[in-house]
Amino acid sequence: MAVTTTVASAPEASDKPQVNWILLVIAAWLIPGAGHLLLKKTGRAALLFASVVLMFLFGLFMRGMMFTPEKGVDYLTSLINYGGFLCDFAAGGLYLLSAMFGYSQPDVPGAVHDYGAKFLVTAGLLNILAMVDTWEIATGKKD
Amino acid sequence: MPKINLSHFEAAFLFALFASVVLGITTKKNNKDRLNYGAYCFGCFMLALFGIGWAMKLGHG
Numbered sequence: 001m002a003v004t005t006t007v008a009s010a011p012e013a014s015d016k017p018q019v020n021w022i023l024l025v026i027a028a029w030l031i032p033g034a035g036h037l038l039l040k041k042t043g044r045a046a047l048l049f050a051s052v053v054l055m056f057l058f059g060l061f062m063r064g065m066m067f068t069p070e071k072g073v074d075y076l077t078s079l080i081n082y083g084g085f086l087c088d089f090a091a092g093g094l095y096l097l098s099a100m101f102g103y104s105q106p107d108v109p110g111a112v113h114d115y116g117a118k119f120l121v122t123a124g125l126l127n128i129l130a131m132v133d134t135w136e137i138a139t140g141k142k143d
Numbered sequence: 144m145p146k147i148n149l150s151h152f153e154a155a156f157l158f159a160l161f162a163s164v165v166l167g168i169t170t171k172k173n174n175k176d177r178l179n180y181g182a183y184c185f186g187c188f189m190l191a192l193f194g195i196g197w198a199m200k201l202g203h204g
Contacts, residue, residue, distance in 0.1 A: 044168050051161040058157060061147045115154040126165040133169040142172060
């Protein structure tokens with residue numbers, strides 16, 4: 001009786017190009033869509049870049065408040081300050097550039113300023129989604 | 144730096160548009176589903192915008 005063994009599946013795993021997902025996620029954080037661009041997903045990269053950058057720029061043009069990590073008068077205010085800062089910071093290079101050029105808008109009443117602050121925060125949150133998507137593509141969980 | 148004054152509708156429309164594009168791209172696995180889900184999210188944003196807007200107007204008297 002002939003005994004058959006299958007060992008052909010082992011080399012398939014090494015056929016896929018190894019990518020360093022940490023560097024890709026850092027690139028995606030610094031420049032929205034850069035992770036997708038490096039993974040050769042050009043169309044998605046362009047749309048992500050346009051969406052996140054435009055949302056952040058509209059936030060700046062509406063003079064939205066940039067959150068700072070500081071303790072508030074109560075627990076909820078502290079939570080909003082720290083959470084808002086993390087979301088702003090998630091916009092990556094956009095946040096760093098605006099901080100470098102001295103953008104500091106105080107919290108003033110007004111619907112437009114309020115929308116601006118939400119646009120800045122949401123740009124960071126959308127960039128987090130883009131970073132997670134980059135990680136999923138880089139690790140082969142998604143095409 | 145330019146300063147812009149958008150109306151509530153313009154700001155909410157832009158917010159919905161950008162958020163829908165990113166949600167569509169990042170949550171689905173093929174282009175057809177991405178387009179469908181992006182359009183669905185945008186529709187939901189618009190529905191909520193007009194629905195809540197009218198609810199506030201009618202509730203306010």
